[in-house]
Structure formats: structure tokens, C-alpha cells
Amino acid sequence: MAGSGIVCQHQGEHTLTMPAPLTFSLASDVSKPRHGSLITVNRFTYCPFCATSLVERTLYGQDRPVCPACGFVQYHDPKVAVIALVTHDERILLVQRAIDPAKGKWSLPGGYMDAHERPEQALQRELMEEVTLAVDVRQLLDVFPMVLPKGGSNGIVLAFHATPADEQQVALRCQDDACDARWFLPGEWPDELAFASTEALLARWQTGWRPTS
Ligand SMILES: [Zn+2]
Secondary structure, rough: OOOEEEEEEEEEEEOEEEEEOOOOOOHHHHHHOHHHHHHHHOOOOOOOOOOOOOEEEEEEEEEEEEEOOOEEEEEOOOEEEEEEEEEEEEEEEEEOOOOOOOOOOEOOOOEEEEOOOOOHHHHHHHHHHHOOOEEEEEEEEEEEEEEEOOOOEEEEEEEEEEOOHHHHOOOOOOOOOOOEEEOOOOOOOOOOOOOOOHHHHHHHHHOOOOOOO
């Protein structure tokens, strides 16, 4: 797959061309068994629309909870999160998490995407919510599995490069689920990092790799 790209259709109107992942291959992970450790399933017991007990039916090659009364099917759709490697000169923005998972540890800023948002919009919203920083979202850097504390994965993490919208306005004011936020130079990262995606991108930055846009 080296040198090739992955094209994602988003909301039927926006085509996002991703560079080939630098170290993590999503394609290799999705080849694992569909009921294996990749997906953690939280199964509904009752229909969320009419409260009838769900039954298992085989649909589209998988056993899925189905409502025999109204036809609701519980599809195990992946969650989507967005994170940003926000760079300012040689510095990287890290936030200290005020909530679990990984409360007290430092990570790249980000959060879950809402269904009505594009990834770039979700990232701009999260940066404003967490540290009141307006950013320009640039290149998609990589796609990581959303690894859960108890193991397995239930989604993907889209990692983008971002820069302050105004390089003169980089003061950080923490709120929401960040309790501290600072700009860090390479080699000065905090000891307690959260999430493999943060560790992977900081490690690349440390070795001299830089986004191309
Ligand atoms: Zn129902």
C-alpha cells in the first residue's frame, strides 16, 4: 500500500483523500475476524424505539439484534474520534485530561465527532471547547484504532495536522475535559501520556518527521 491513498466518502458530498498511513495499516486490522478482538459489542436487550425484547437474526452475514415488532436492527457502527497534532513553530499542543479515560494524563486534543459534522469541524469545535484556540485544520496524518481501556477497539481515530488560525493568538484557556494545556518542545513531553495515537505522533515528531501541509 506504500504510496497509495485511501478515499473516504463522507456524508455523500465530501471526498476526503487520505495519505497512506505512516506506521499503522487499517487495512491489515480490518482483515481480522469480524467478531474478534477488534470490535467490542454493547448489545441492546430491548428495542430503543418500542421496548420489545430483541432477538438474534442473521443479516448481511452477521448475527444482529433485531426487533420483531418494529424491525429495528442494531448495527455495530464504529465510533469516530478526531485528534489534532497542533503545531506552533516547533511546539506541540498537549492537554491534560480532566476526565477518564486516562484522567490526569496528557494527550493530543480532540474528541468524538457528531454525526452532522465533518471531521475538520469537529476538531475546530473540540479545540475551542477544550482550550479556546481557533485552528486551521490541515493534512490528515493517520488513522488509528480506538483502543478501549479493557482491550479491543470500537472505532477509529482520525489524526489531523492543525495550526493556530492566528499565530499571534496562541494563549490557552482550559475548560471542558482539559484541566491543563501547554505548548511542548520535542523532548520535553510530560511523562504520563495517554493513548497510543498520541505516543505514535509525538514519537514521529521527535525523530524529525514533519507534516507536509
Ligand atoms: Zn422495536
